[in-house]
Amino acid sequence: MRLRTLGALAVEGAGLKREKVLLLLAYLCLEGPQPRRRLADVFWPEAANPMNSLAQHLVHLRTLPGALHEEGSRVEAALPCDAAQMREAARSGQWEQAVALYSGPFLDSLTIPLGADLEEWVFETREALALDMRAALLTLGGQVAARGNTAEAGALAARALMLPAAPPPDEAELPRLYHLLNLSAHPLAAQVERDARSLGVPLDSPAARLVAAAAPFVGRAAELGQLTALPPGSFAWISSPGGMGKTALMDALNRAGGWQLLTGSPEAQAGRPYAMLAPLLPRPVSTPGGALSAFASGRLKVAIDDWDSVDEASREVLTLAARQATSSQPGGAVIVVTSRRHPPFEVRTHLTLGLLSPEDVMQPGLHALTDGHPTLVGAALRGQPLELGQGAKVRALPPELRDTFLLLALQDHPDLRATRAALNLQADAFARILSALTVEGLTSETGRVYAAAAIRQSLSAIYVQSQLLHLRLARALPPETAWPHYAAARDLWEGTDDTRIASVAAARAGALIRRGHPGEARVLLDSLPAWPELAVPHAWALLGAGQYAEAFRRLDALTPPHADAPATLAARATALVRLGRHAEATALAGRVTGTGAEGAQAASVLAHAARIREQWDEARRYSRIAADLWQLNGDEEQHLSELGFVALARVRLGAAPAEAFDALLERARGLPSVRGTMLVNYVQLLLDARQLEAAEAAMREAVRELEVAGDVLGLASVFINLGVSLHLQGHLKEAAGYYKRAIAQLRGTGSIRPLGLALSNLSEIEGDLSAFEDVMEMLERAGQHELVASIRRNAQVVSRFPPSSLQS
Structure with a gap:
């Protein structure tokens, strides 16, 4: 027996007709075990003796064998119910079963009056079951649309839209309804479009625009061809992780015609021997040999989707069939089986599905x-x-x-x-x-x-x-x-995270600086508290961005022991030398001892100060020391970078540019940022030596290397150097073009020094004294006093062209 509540109210196989008694049974089936007192209060809230009314109705239910289970004050239904089965099928994803069970709105045929609580329960349950039915119909519609059957998809969507007892579609359902109806050109698509518009629900999302009328079964042409060409007696196994299209491939075989597609679930087949193979068996069988005879015909083609859903008895038969297929004289049906795992027996054809290309x-x-x-x-x-x-x-x-x-x-x-x-x-x-x-x-x-x-x-x-x-x-x-x-x-x-966050942020900032993005590193560290552990990496970011004064102030605010750490001293010395305070920088760098990274940075500062003073032998010696220390610390990039300055000093001491740089540039291959920066210095030396053709070739190579490295500061430096060279030669229009390219590279980097240099030179060419002075003020505010003094010494307003002729 089973209680029917969907579209009718009756117990199949029984003559019980009393609606209130059947309603009580439906309530117990859907709500589970209930105390007698609660049942009496819900069903007979205004009765003189609710418990007596309940007892009378339970007497009628006891006439149904096995319908009730009573224990003390609790009552429980023990009869299957179509609504409960439908709800469980929908919740477990058995959509076809849910649709098959739903034969109409819940308790739609009731004619008896109901109390307020009971009436509310009936309507809420009716609506909830209708919503489950709509979800099942939409899911099935999506599945058949995926297989290319747009007409059936539209019919399912129309049924979901017009479902009695269901509330109007909501904002999540309207796009799905519209998609399925629109695929099949169903007339109800216009109604859904109007409803969506009135509710402000968009139907043209980016994902929806990817929809195509063709079935989503794409690719697998080779696999499909291989399977359809299998000769009689073949046994093929298809394995892949979930979601890789095994079922879609089986459906495609089924659509190709001539194939028998078998699917099932262990629950549905429990206790039924040869349940999976039942559609192939003309009569009940009791032995594996009897079931195996179903595969004797060479005209039969069978596709079995999901080995794990095959019952044990059918597995035994399929194993025998696989052994026959690998024997010397195979014959009989073509069998294809899918699984998430590799075959447990030998097969001649094993296809593995992966991602689509x-x-x-x-x-x-x-x-x-x-x-x-x-x-x-x-x-x-x-x-x-x-x-x-x-x-x-x-x-x-x-x-x-x-x-x-x-x-x-x-x-x-x-x-x-x-x-x-x-x-x-x-x-x-x-x-x-x-x-x-x-x-x-x-x-x-x-x-x-x-x-x-x-x-x-x-x-x-x-x-x-x-x-x-x-x-x-x-x-x-x-x-x-x-x-x-x-x-x-x-x-x-949390507070316990602070130390590690500081370490991680410093590592991230260091990586950004090495890739030529000091402005991003500065922004990152600006957003964090002024932890002493971050002062040095913050200073290096500011130095890389050309904000020398800010870097010095960040370090100068430290107190012992952080202020006296070798890393701090090396960074402060670097800030001082960039600010033009060479004597102070040299004195501070001299306090750094040891052979670590700080010692290498200090030696680099001493080399920089010597280059500013044009003491090239001293610059070469300190750059050589810095290079050796970087190599000792295992930093090949810094080692080669410093050797580039050794080469520069050698040229200033009389060596030919090619002699100093050629072998070094070859060693730097594979390190585009290092090699690009080295080429920038090489270009300048070639220009100074009037080797213009070689300089142009090296410049193009520098641009390629720095573009590969993503080194925006290096690229800007190339363009500024070329601009300055052309500027000094009087090629003002070409120089202005390079300055503009440098400015474009520098936007968003926070690198004030190179940006100021490019802007000031451009405004000088264009004869825009107001813009020139604005740039000078910006550089002054940034502490670039040495640069400002240098620009003012060298500046000449030499524009020979109207500003409009210089635009590019």
């Missing part, structure tokens, strides 16, 4: 958006947000797997060791979780999440949870990669 995914930008993951490609083509392609699967994961997945999704290149540390997992447990995520098709074997950007975007909407995940990851990652995650978790920092 860019050639498979024809829509522009879709492969980059989805990584070629078939599930995500299908979601995008159906107009769904990408995270929905995996969202339900992720939400169903156990907490440890879900947290691992989300932490991996926050990283473009996952650090597995740090992720494991953030989760506090043992190696074997972490390996099992990674394997499970890979089998589910959520990550690659290296832990990379497919379409991670879409997952991160959806995570960002859960602000605090997202920050907490970033913080856990930041605490576990190495300093050179942790900063973006600390930055994303800023609101959740």
Whole structure:
């Protein structure tokens, strides 16, 4: 027996007709065990003796064998109910079963009056079940649309839209309804469009614009061709992680015609031997040999989707069939089986499915958006947000797997060791979780999440949870990669994080400075508290950006012991030499001893001061010392950079530019920033030597190297040097063009010194004295007094062209 409540109210196989009695049974079926007192109060709130009324109705229910289970004061229904089965099917994703069970609105045939509480329960349950039905219809519509059947998709969507007892579609349902109706050119699409417009719901999202009328089954042409060409007696196995298109491939075979597609679930087949093979068996069989005879015909083609859903008895028969296929005289049916795992027996044809290639995914930008993951490609083509392609699967994961997945999704290149540390997992447990995520098709074997950007975007909407995940990851990652995650978790920092945050921020700033982005490093460190641990890296960022006075003030504010640290002394000496205070810089650098990085920086300061004084032998000696110390500390880039200054000093002492630089430039290959900067100095020396052709070739090479390195300051330096050279030769229009290119490079870098030099020289050419003075004031405010004095000494307003002729 079963209680029917959808579209009718009756117990199948019984003559019980009393509506109130059946309503009581429906309530127990859907709400679970109930105290007698609650039932009496809900069903007979105004009766003189509610408990007596309940007792009378329970007497009628006891006439149904096994309908009730009573224990003390509690009553429980023990009869199957179509509404309960439909709700469970919908919640477990068995959409077709849910649709088959829904034969009409819940308790729509009731004619008896109801109390307020009971009436509210009936209407709320009716609406909730109708919404479950709409979700099932829309999901099925999306699936048939994915297989290319747009007419059926439109029919399902129309049924969902017009579903009795369901409330009007909401803002999440309207786009899905419109997509399915519009695919099939259904007349109801216009109504949905009007409803969406009146509610302000957009139907033209970026994802929806990727929708194509063709089925989302893309690629797999080679695999499909191989399967359709299998000769009689073949047994093929298709394996892949979840979501890679095994089911879609089976559906495509089915659409090709002539194939028998078998699917099932262990629950539906429980206790039924040969349940999976039942559609092939003309009569009940009791032995594996009897079932195997179903595969005797060479005209039969069978596709079995998901080995794990095959019952044990059918597996035994399929194993026998696979052995026959590998024998010397195979014959009989063609059999294709899919699984998430490799075959447990020998097969001659084994296909493994992976990500789709860019050639498979024809829509522009879709492969980059989805990584070629078939599930995500299908979601995008159906107009769904990408995270929905995996969202339900992720939400169903156990907490440890879900947290691992989300932490991996926050990283473009996952650090597995740090992720494991953030989760506090043992190696074997972490390996099992990674394997499970890979089998589910959520990550690659290296832990990379497919379409991670879409997952991160959806995570960002859960602000605090997202920050907490970033913080856990930041605490576990190495300093050179942790900063973006600390930055994303800023609101959740704790006092115990301060020391590590300072270390991580310093590492991040150092990396930015080495890549030629000191302005970004300055902005990063400006945003943090004035921790003494960050003073030196902050000063180096300011120095790189040309803000020498600010760098000196940052260091000058330190107190012992930080003020007396060798790293601080070396950075202060550098700031002083850049400010033109050479004697103070030399004295301070002389206080730095040792062979560490600070000693190398101090020697570099002494070399710089000697170059300013044009004491080239001393400059060469100190640059050589600095280079040796950088090499001793294992910093090859700094070692070669300093050797570039050794070469410069050698040329000033009489060596030919090529003799000093050629071997060094060859050693610097593969280090584009170092080599580009070295070429900038080389170009200037060639220009001074009037070797114009060689200078031009070296300049072009410098630009290429610095562009590869992304070194904006180096590029700006090239353009300024070329501008100055042309400026001095009287080629004002060409010089102005190079100054403008330098200014374009410097925008947003915060590098005041080179920007001021380019602006002042440009305003000098254009004869704009007002602009010239504005630049001088900006440089004065930035503490660039030495540069201002130098510019004023050399400045000549020599414009021979009207300003308009100099625009480029």
